[in-house]
Structure formats: C-alpha cells, structure tokens
Amino acid sequence: METWTTPPWRRSLQHGRRASTGGDPIPSFPDHPFLHSFREGKTVALDLDDFIAVVADPQLVEYLVPMDAHAVMVAPLLARGLTLGAISVWRCGRSGPFTEDEADLMTQIASRGALAIDNARRYTREHRAAVALQQRLLPPATTETPAAQTAGVYRPAGDGAEISGDWYDAIALPSLRLALVAGGVVGHGMAASATMGRLRAAIQTLADIELEPDELLTRIADLVQRLAAEAPPGDHDIVGATCLYAVYDPVTRRCAMASAGHPPPVLVRPDGTTEPIGISPGQCPRALHRRPGRTW
Known part of the structure; x- marks a missing residue:
C-alpha cells in the first residue's frame, strides 16, 4: 500500500520490489487519462501492462510494483476539495482481477480515510497555534x-x-x-x-x-x-x-x-x-x- 501527497509526490509507505525509506521523492508521472480520472476523485483499476504504460518509467515501476503483481487499484484521498494522496492496492499471484464492488468499497475506504487525515491535519495545526499562542502569553x-x-x-x-x-x-x-x-x-x-x-x-x-x-x-x-x-x-x-x-x-x-x-x-x-x-x-x-x- 502507498500513500502520496500532492506533487511533488513522496512515498510514506512502500511495499514493492525495492526496499526504501519513507520520504524519498517519487519521479513525476507523465500526463495520462488515468491521472485525469484520479484528479476527478475516481477509483481506477488497471492490469499490470496498463499500469506500466501509464508510468512509462522503469524507475517508477521498480519503486511501485510488488513482485508477482498483475493488477492495481488506486483510490484518491480527497477531502474538502483537497487531494491529500492516494491508496494503491495490488493483486499478486493467482488472485483474480478487481471487481466493481471492490472498487466501490475502496472508494468508501478512501473517502473516510481522507476525512480522518484532514481532521488530524486541522487539529494538529490548531494545536500548534494554541501552543505557540499560550507560550508567548506566559x-x-x-x-x-x-x-x-x-x-x-x-x-x-x-x-x-x-x-x-x-x-x-x-x-x-x-x-x-x-x-x-x-x-x-x-x-x-x-x-x-x-x-x-x-x-x-x-x-x-x-x-x-x-x-x-x-x-x-x-x-x-x-x-x-x-x-x-x-x-x-x-x-x-x-x-x-x-x-x-x-x-x-x-x-x-x-x-x-x-x-x-x-x-x-x-x-x-x-x-x-x-x-x-x-x-x-x-x-x-x-x-x-x-x-x-x-x-x-
């Protein structure tokens, strides 16, 4: 699973062919209809060949694709009009392709997850402001x-x-x-x-x-x-x-x-x-x- 922030994207959780540490920059994706659907908040399911065609960069494939993977489903994390990142789920081995019901479920998971992340961001920002204000008043x-x-x-x-x-x-x-x-x-x-x-x-x-x-x-x-x-x-x-x-x-x-x-x-x-x-x-x-x- 991966989570991305808005460009320039940075990987915060990675499970792929290549071990990594959180925070490494990910090269930019080329323009593709997949990205347009992503920006519109749609969950997209692709097979491996289509995903490689979307990425069009061997370095990105090395970063993102787990071993034995054959399909991926990507759901954007949208909250209050802001894109916070994405959730990517891979199918490996002999498992079947993603279904429409699974895509709907992933959309719901991403929607709730994005709202929780945005609430946490807002709370953290307000908490830091309150701490700074109180320290300056003491x-x-x-x-x-x-x-x-x-x-x-x-x-x-x-x-x-x-x-x-x-x-x-x-x-x-x-x-x-x-x-x-x-x-x-x-x-x-x-x-x-x-x-x-x-x-x-x-x-x-x-x-x-x-x-x-x-x-x-x-x-x-x-x-x-x-x-x-x-x-x-x-x-x-x-x-x-x-x-x-x-x-x-x-x-x-x-x-x-x-x-x-x-x-x-x-x-x-x-x-x-x-x-x-x-x-x-x-x-x-x-x-x-x-x-x-x-x-x-």
Missing part, C-alpha cells in the same frame, strides 16, 4: 523585582494534547510590592488561550492601580461576565475562569490574597515541609466571583 520563567525573586514553570496535564487557558504571572507594583497571579480558563484550544490573554492583560492593568486583591477579582469577574455575554449562542455557560491573586509586601513581609474558585497556594518552608494556605475559594465554576481576602 511570562518569563524567572523574574527579579525589588520585592522578591520568582521562578515559575507551566506543565500541562497528561501529554499536553489539550492546551488550556492556565497561566501564572508576577507583576511588580509601583509601591515596590509584588503581585502574584495564578489562573485558569474553562476549555481548551485557541479560544481558551485567547481568553487567558485578555484576562492576563486586564489583571496587569488593574494591578498597576494597586487595588486590594478582593476588589481586583471583583473587577475581573465583571470582565468574565462580559466575555460570557459575547460568546456565541450555546457557549455562554462554558465561559468561566478561576484566579488566585496575592500581593506581597517586602516591608511588612506579609502577603494579602484572594481566591475566585482557584486551589489554594502551598507554602514550602526552608526545611522542605509544605503547608497549604487556608483560603476559601469561590464555589461557582462558571465565572469569577468576589471572595473575602486574607492576609497571611
């Missing part, structure tokens, strides 16, 4: 401010197949204090990453006017409500976010924080012991809500 892994030095890392759950709208931030404030942010947006993909970027920009703007943590989350809750109202019909109930916002004062060495549905932070002591900070998050997963802050 802050540097380390920051150094008058208040503190920070280090952060983003590690997606599982194998990272689903890119979500989680983020973190460290924002130097005009009063030499430091704002620390951790948040997450409901959903995955480009929409979640774009929403995350809007919330992060809004928090940075509000942090600069040095609102108290609970007041800042109230303002962000209003923004989330507006984003939900702007969402397409049917998506209003899945627009939401969680956020933990903390302000550290290096003079008093105290940290005031508020949570909107986000898991509490964990304090790591110099001896390696850990302690979760007792703060009550909001209970509504749909959108941010104001919660009482805490100074620790």
Whole structure:
C-alpha cells in the first residue's frame, strides 16, 4: 500500500520490489487519462501492462510494483476539495482481477480515510497555534523585582494534547510590592488561550492601580461576565475562569490574597515541609466571583 501527497509526490509507505525509506521523492508521472480520472476523485483499476504504460518509467515501476503483481487499484484521498494522496492496492499471484464492488468499497475506504487525515491535519495545526499562542502569553520563567525573586514553570496535564487557558504571572507594583497571579480558563484550544490573554492583560492593568486583591477579582469577574455575554449562542455557560491573586509586601513581609474558585497556594518552608494556605475559594465554576481576602 502507498500513500502520496500532492506533487511533488513522496512515498510514506512502500511495499514493492525495492526496499526504501519513507520520504524519498517519487519521479513525476507523465500526463495520462488515468491521472485525469484520479484528479476527478475516481477509483481506477488497471492490469499490470496498463499500469506500466501509464508510468512509462522503469524507475517508477521498480519503486511501485510488488513482485508477482498483475493488477492495481488506486483510490484518491480527497477531502474538502483537497487531494491529500492516494491508496494503491495490488493483486499478486493467482488472485483474480478487481471487481466493481471492490472498487466501490475502496472508494468508501478512501473517502473516510481522507476525512480522518484532514481532521488530524486541522487539529494538529490548531494545536500548534494554541501552543505557540499560550507560550508567548506566559511570562518569563524567572523574574527579579525589588520585592522578591520568582521562578515559575507551566506543565500541562497528561501529554499536553489539550492546551488550556492556565497561566501564572508576577507583576511588580509601583509601591515596590509584588503581585502574584495564578489562573485558569474553562476549555481548551485557541479560544481558551485567547481568553487567558485578555484576562492576563486586564489583571496587569488593574494591578498597576494597586487595588486590594478582593476588589481586583471583583473587577475581573465583571470582565468574565462580559466575555460570557459575547460568546456565541450555546457557549455562554462554558465561559468561566478561576484566579488566585496575592500581593506581597517586602516591608511588612506579609502577603494579602484572594481566591475566585482557584486551589489554594502551598507554602514550602526552608526545611522542605509544605503547608497549604487556608483560603476559601469561590464555589461557582462558571465565572469569577468576589471572595473575602486574607492576609497571611
């Protein structure tokens, strides 16, 4: 079996007279009525002599024709008006020629296979774009401010197949204090990453006017409500976010924080012991809500 991409074609799977490695370029086919039928999406069955006449190149015959083959059936992989490649099936030995029913079956297989390949291509493209967008929106892994030095890392759950709208931030404030942010947006993909970027920009703007943590989350809750109202019909109930916002004062060495549905932070002591900070998050997963802050 072979799969081809649009010209210049490259073989990605080959079982013929000559061993090969995937990705070797295949010489161009000469113009032939077979190729016209292929471009029109028709499954074509040929005997060996006709196939050799179509190829008209000994090198291609060496590449493509298995030993003892006497007939071939080729079905194009078409999806959304795009030719993605082809499936070639050979008959070898004493087997009979391909029938019309077999050609219809191959057409159905190629149609479903092309749709699956195209969906995979689209998903991969969107996934890569979402990954690139999220990476550009995240802050540097380390920051150094008058208040503190920070280090952060983003590690997606599982194998990272689903890119979500989680983020973190460290924002130097005009009063030499430091704002620390951790948040997450409901959903995955480009929409979640774009929403995350809007919330992060809004928090940075509000942090600069040095609102108290609970007041800042109230303002962000209003923004989330507006984003939900702007969402397409049917998506209003899945627009939401969680956020933990903390302000550290290096003079008093105290940290005031508020949570909107986000898991509490964990304090790591110099001896390696850990302690979760007792703060009550909001209970509504749909959108941010104001919660009482805490100074620790």
